[in-house]
Amino acid sequence: MTKALIIGGGIAGAVTAMALQKAGITPVICEAYDTGADDIGAFLTIMRNGTNALRAVEAHQPVIDAGFPATDIEVLDGTGTRLALNPMRSDAHTLRRSVLYRVLHDEAGRRGIPLHHGKRLVSASTVDGVTLAEFADGSAAECDLLIGADGIHSAVRGLIDPGAPAPRFTGLTIAYGYTRATSFQPSASAYRMIAGHKAFFGYTTAPDGETWWFSRAPELDSTTATKQHFIDLLAEDDTPSAEIVRSTDDLFITNAFDVPETAHWHNDSMALVGDAAHAASPAAGQGASMALEDSVILAMCLRDIADRRAAFEKYTEIRRPRVERLVAESAALGNTQNRRTVMPGSPERHWLYDHEIDWAERIA
Numbered sequence: 001m002t003k004a005l006i007i008g009g010g011i012a013g014a015v016t017a018m019a020l021q022k023a024g025i026t027p028v029i030c031e032a033y034d035t036g037a038d039d040i041g042a043f044l045t046i047m048r049n050g051t052n053a054l055r056a057v058e059a060h061q062p063v064i065d066a067g068f069p070a071t072d073i074e075v076l077d078g079t080g081t082r083l084a085l086n087p088m089r090s091d092a093h094t095l096r097r098s099v100l101y102r103v104l105h106d107e108a109g110r111r112g113i114p115l116h117h118g119k120r121l122v123s124a125s126t127v128d129g130v131t132l133a134e135f136a137d138g139s140a141a142e143c144d145l146l147i148g149a150d151g152i153h154s155a156v157r158g159l160i161d162p163g164a165p166a167p168r169f170t171g172l173t174i175a176y177g178y179t180r181a182t183s184f185q186p187s188a189s190a191y192r193m194i195a196g197h198k199a200f201f202g203y204t205t206a207p208d209g210e211t212w213w214f215s216r217a218p219e220l221d222s223t224t225a226t227k228q229h230f231i232d233l234l235a236e237d238d239t240p241s242a243e244i245v246r247s248t249d250d251l252f253i254t255n256a257f258d259v260p261e262t263a264h265w266h267n268d269s270m271a272l273v274g275d276a277a278h279a280a281s282p283a284a285g286q287g288a289s290m291a292l293e294d295s296v297i298l299a300m301c302l303r304d305i306a307d308r309r310a311a312f313e314k315y316t317e318i319r320r321p322r323v324e325r326l327v328a329e330s331a332a333l334g335n336t337q338n339r340r341t342v343m344p345g346s347p348e349r350h351w352l353y354d355h356e357i358d359w360a361e362r363i364a
Contacts, residue, residue, distance in 0.1 A: 001026050002302075005133055005143035007121050008032070008150035012274030012291035014104035016149055017113045018057045019299030022359070028143070029108065030119035030135070032150070042097040042176060042252065043212050045070055045191075049355040050289025051091035056296045056359040062103045067095030068207050072190040078197040078237040085190075092353075094204060094212065100288075121155045126269045145308065146270045147298070149291075152257055154276035161264040167257040170281045170331065173220035175230050177251035179211050184240035184247075186211060194241055199233040201241040213244050216282070222255045256281055260327050265320070266312035273298055278323040284330035286352060290323055296357050304363040314363060326352065 002025045006013045009031030017027035046054070046063060054060035070092045075084040108115060120136040124146055134140045148156025152167050186205035194201040203213035217225075217233050227245060234241040245251070259279040265272045274291030298315045305311035 002144045003028070003142075004145050004147055005030060005131070005141055006147045006149055007133070007156050008148065008154075008274075008276070009101075009105070009115055009117070010149065010151060010274075011100060011104065011288050012276075012295055013147075013149035014101075014108050014115075015054065015057065015059060015292050016147055016273050016295040016298065017108055018059055018111060019296045020147075020302070021111060021113060022057050023299040023303035025145075025299070025302060027113055028141070029113065029115040030121065030133070030141070031115060031117050032120035034117050043094060044097055044100070044288050045092055045094045045285050046100075046292070047286060047289040048091040048353045049286075050292045051093065052355065053289070053292035053296045053357050056357045057299075059104070059107055062107050063095070063100065064091075064093055066099050066103045067093035070094050070191055070204060074187070074190045074192045076192065076194045076239060078195065078239065080238045083195075094206075121150070124156075124159055124270070129269070131269045144269070145302075148270060148272045148276040149274055149295075150276055152259060152275040152279040154272065156270055157262065157272055157276050160267050160270050160272065161262075164262055164264070165259070167259050167279060170256045170258050171218050172216045172256040172281065173218075173222050173225050173253060174214060174216050174256050174282060175225070175227075175245070175251050175253045176212075176214040177245070177248040179213070179244060179248045180209060181211070181244070181247035182209075184211075184243050194237065194239050196234055196237040196239065196241060198236070199230065199241075201234060201237075201239070201244075203241075203244055211244060213248070215241070215245065216256065222253045225253050227251055258327055258331060260331070261324060265316045266309075268309050271298060271312045271315065277319075278327055280323075280327040280330040281333070282330075284326060284333050284352070286326055286330065290326060293355065293357065294319055294323075296359070300357075300359065300361075301363050318363075322355070 004025050004027045006029045009029045020027045073086045124133045131146050148154050157164050188205045191204045199217035201215045205211045230245050231242050258281050265277050273294040301311040301315040
């Protein structure tokens with residue numbers, strides 16, 4: 001039986017393993033970190049298309065159970081005036097990244113998929129159809145195919161194409177946090193998105209009353225940006241944004257990068273999924289969902305096309321136009337100065353949310 005070594009135990013890695021197993025391929029996950037939740041502060045939303053991808057491999061219910069639904073997106077400007085109220089469609093769920101990792105790892109373990117921590121890939125070579133992966137701890141493993149699910153700073157991407165461009169700084173710095181303060185209007189039934197004068201802000205309130213928020217701002221740097229920087233940027237808006245940040249004890253700040261185009265997604269024995277192939281700015285909230293789609297489509301191509309290189313080529317042919325369009329639109333959406341940019345949840349974005357994957361469909 002074909003053996004696949006999956007480099008990266010995050011969202012894309014865990015679901016790629018499940019999808020490959022369903023396709024009749026034996027998966028093993030190798031995660032560089034000692035735990036599977038290295039970014040424990042962040043939260044994300046699995047959009048409808050991401051839930052559909054999970055449903056294709058019967059992994060949707062644990063994720064749904066671990067999160068809470070996002071029903072609508074209310075769009076405001078810096079004066080607090082409502083610009084739009086857009087439905088999120090159905091099957092969109094918000095949860096902490098650390099919880100999503102745990103849920104997916106538990107599900108992979110339930111299916112008997114091995115997951116090895118502390119395995120940082122340093123090199124890989126293929127001889128006579130067998131790929132040897134070598135790790136920083138001195139160990140090595142053989143496989144028939146190597147899947148790079150190792151994120152935006154992918155080592156596998158560099159092995160496939162040493163000339164691949166480095167991730168690009170989007171010019172945006174992201175802050176996010178949680179507060180139980182009640183001095184502002186909560187948003188229990190919608191994501192409230194605020195296009196402020198100097199920064200963008202979004203928040204929603206979980207069923208237990210805790211408000212989850214994020215803000216993205218241009219011309220900051222995560223190494224020097226502080227809570228006060230974001231308070232100052234949001235202070236002139238007639239919205240609760242600055243108060244929400246002010247009421248947060250611990251917040252997390254990071255720079256946003258993207259990978260707008262990767263020329264080579266594969267070679268004869270290696271392929272990329274998720275952020276390793278195409279990382280979008282977080283503005284559209286589609287990074288995780290696109291990775292989930294990749295995972296399932298790659299497995300279907302390998303299931304249905306006997307020649308491995310042809311399967312990889314078909315996978316790239318199917319996925320590249322969709323994800324590169326998403327990367328471009330997300331970059332535009334991140335421009336807080338562009339008031340005409342299509343907002344998340346708007347009807348113009350249904351090409352994203354309404355994407356369906358049918359596992360029973362055959363890949364020609």
